[in-house]
Amino acid sequence: MLSIKRKEAILEVIKKQDVVTIQQLIDAVVASESTIRRDLIELEKEEQLTRVHGGASLQKRRHDEPSMIEKTTRNKEEKQGIAMYAAKAVQSGSCIYLDAGSTTYEMIPYLADRDLLVVTNGIQHVQTLMEYGIETYIIGGKVKSQTGALVGTKAVESLRFYRFDYAFLGMNGVALDGYTTPDPEEANVKQTAMDNSAKSFVLADHTKFDQVSFAYVQAVEQAIIITSPHTDKSKVKSLGKLTTIEVSR
Amino acid sequence: MLSIKRKEAILEVIKKQDVVTIQQLIDAVVASESTIRRDLIELEKEEQLTRVHGGASLQKRRHDEPSMIEKTTRNKEEKQGIAMYAAKAVQSGSCIYLDAGSTTYEMIPYLADRDLLVVTNGIQHVQTLMEYGIETYIIGGKVKSQTGALVGTKAVESLRFYRFDYAFLGMNGVALDGYTTPDPEEANVKQTAMDNSAKSFVLADHTKFDQVSFAYVQAVEQAIIITSPHTDKSKVKSLGKLTTIEVSR
DNA sequence: AAAGAAATTGAATGTTTATGAATGAAATTG
DNA sequence: CAATTTCATTCATAAACATTCAATTTCTTT
Numbered sequence: 001m002l003s004i005k006r007k008e009a010i011l012e013v014i015k016k017q018d019v020v021t022i023q024q025l026i027d028a029v030v031a032s033e034s035t036i037r038r039d040l041i042e043l044e045k046e047e048q049l050t051r052v053h054g055g056a057s058l059q060k061r062r063h064d065e066p067s068m069i070e071k072t073t074r075n076k077e078e079k080q081g082i083a084m085y086a087a088k089a090v091q092s093g094s095c096i097y098l099d100a101g102s103t104t105y106e107m108i109p110y111l112a113d114r115d116l117l118v119v120t121n122g123i124q125h126v127q128t129l130m131e132y133g134i135e136t137y138i139i140g141g142k143v144k145s146q147t148g149a150l151v152g153t154k155a156v157e158s159l160r161f162y163r164f165d166y167a168f169l170g171m172n173g174v175a176l177d178g179y180t181t182p183d184p185e186e187a188n189v190k191q192t193a194m195d196n197s198a199k200s201f202v203l204a205d206h207t208k209f210d211q212v213s214f215a216y217v218q219a220v221e222q223a224i225i226i227t228s229p230h231t232d233k234s235k236v237k238s239l240g241k242l243t244t245i246e247v248s249r
Numbered sequence: 250m251l252s253i254k255r256k257e258a259i260l261e262v263i264k265k266q267d268v269v270t271i272q273q274l275i276d277a278v279v280a281s282e283s284t285i286r287r288d289l290i291e292l293e294k295e296e297q298l299t300r301v302h303g304g305a306s307l308q309k310r311r312h313d314e315p316s317m318i319e320k321t322t323r324n325k326e327e328k329q330g331i332a333m334y335a336a337k338a339v340q341s342g343s344c345i346y347l348d349a350g351s352t353t354y355e356m357i358p359y360l361a362d363r364d365l366l367v368v369t370n371g372i373q374h375v376q377t378l379m380e381y382g383i384e385t386y387i388i389g390g391k392v393k394s395q396t397g398a399l400v401g402t403k404a405v406e407s408l409r410f411y412r413f414d415y416a417f418l419g420m421n422g423v424a425l426d427g428y429t430t431p432d433p434e435e436a437n438v439k440q441t442a443m444d445n446s447a448k449s450f451v452l453a454d455h456t457k458f459d460q461v462s463f464a465y466v467q468a469v470e471q472a473i474i475i476t477s478p479h480t481d482k483s484k485v486k487s488l489g490k491l492t493t494i495e496v497s498r
Numbered sequence: 499a500a501a502g503a504a505a506t507t508g509a510a511t512g513t514t515t516a517t518g519a520a521t522g523a524a525a526t527t528g
Numbered sequence: 529c530a531a532t533t534t535c536a537t538t539c540a541t542a543a544a545c546a547t548t549c550a551a552t553t554t555c556t557t558t
Contacts, residue, residue: 140389140407
């Protein structure tokens with residue numbers, strides 16, 4: 001058997017049951033103990049799994065190196081909680097839109113190995129999406145220099161050719177007036193993405209509530225808000241009868 | 250059997266089952282071990298597959314290569330010379346297309362402060378372009394995981410909405426047969442970019458001449474070749490009467 | 499069309515690499 | 529702390545490898 005095939009088989013077993021003994025692998029793959037051990041050593045070097053006494057276990061944290069965006073994110077923990085919850089809402093096999101921005105970025109690790117197709121307008125997102133082996137499309141458009149988001153007419157136009165099961169968006173303002181964001185060009189993109197999605201989710205930490213930014217995006221009822229327990233319940237309720245999910249950690 | 254036919258057959262088998270042993274290929278293609286090996290070596294050079302002990306696999310496993318374009322560039326000095334020369338050909342105020350790839354990447358520093366608008370299909374290029382303060386647009390499309398290039402129908406479609414003064418492209422093969430590149434999907438993108446550009450330039454270091462890769466892009470006369478003194482003059486001349494610029498350093 | 503050059507092929511060669519068994523060392527368990 | 533399991537290391541063997549060479553085909557040249 002080809003060594004590469006054998007390693008794939010090992011990974012498959014381990015992904016199914018999280019931890020395996022050497023003996024289980026010997027039986028499953030049909031190879032000698034020595035060979036299995038050697039494979040495990042290599043797979044550990046490749047950061048595909050962690051070796052433990054008696055066998056191996058699935059890698060706990062697949063990503064140790066925080067890239068630029070991770071370091072600079074404020075309220076990171078809160079955003080991560082929201083992101084994890086949002087990712088759970090996604091059914092396998094669906095096609096989702098991931099808006100540029102730090103909160104949606106945090107969703108990526110939780111989207112891995114789920115047979116998804118992701119379309120994004122965030123240049124920053126692309127590299128990470130690829131690292132996690134997620135099939136990625138990017139819309140076209142002008143690159144906004146500060147944020148690496150794609151905006152403008154071309155971006156809106158190219159969005160017209162996609163349809164999404166879910167759209168996940170960040171917003172700067174969430175208020176009775178609706179969702180708002182500082183850049184009108186970005187607002188257009190968000191608007192179009194929501195229009196082309198069966199279901200839309202706005203990911204908003206507690207700092208975004210009762211804020212009104214310059215450019216209007218959509219009315220509050222056009223999306224389901226996902227927020228965290230840090231947010232005042234009264235503020236959420238004042239937005240009216242809408243589905244709001246509050247993450248508990 | 251013709252060697253090209255044989256290689257196609259090999260690729261077909263490998264695409265069906267992801268990994269193959271040499272023996273499987275010997276049976277499937279009906280050729281000697283030596284011949285299969287030779288084909289695999291060439292196909293690996295063309296980046297169509299990765300050889301592994303005992304056979305070959307479709308793609309390099311992820312996670313083992315740093316995607317940083319700077320570190321992995323071969324013949325970097327030669328490419329820089331070519332890139333510098335190419336950048337000089339650009340008039341201020343024009344709109345240019347920059348193909349994904351390491352040679353075109355080297356052009357970016359020489360494009361700064363020139364009042365240009367750059368459209369690219371290389372994710373890798375974007376960050377650097379922004380760092381140099383260049384107005385950047387990106388075409389849409391599917392992100393090719395190994396290279397970060399945008400390809401596919403969506404990429405070709407979104408290219409239709411642009412017109413360029415200059416297009417700068419990399420190629421894997423430059424020969425009498427025309428320009429060629431390993432990935433058919435990328436070939437489509439290059440083709441369309443050239444069609445939409447008033448003038449096209451192919452940036453090719455000496456290793457690209459007399460090479461024929463899998464997918465046809467355009468005829469040689471459709472672009473001006475920019476190369477370096479490392480390239481055999483005879484090889485260049487054999488391509489016929491076409492404008493070729495040889496960089497001197 | 500014939501002679502020669504160049505490229506392609508398959509077999510033979512030593513070399514390298516992968517594998518499984520055997521050994522003693524280290525860790526785990528009762 | 530002793531018994532047992534698991535681990536790392538070594539070694540012989542077998543498989544896969546690169547390389548060379550001769551035979552064949554294909555392409556040039558005259």
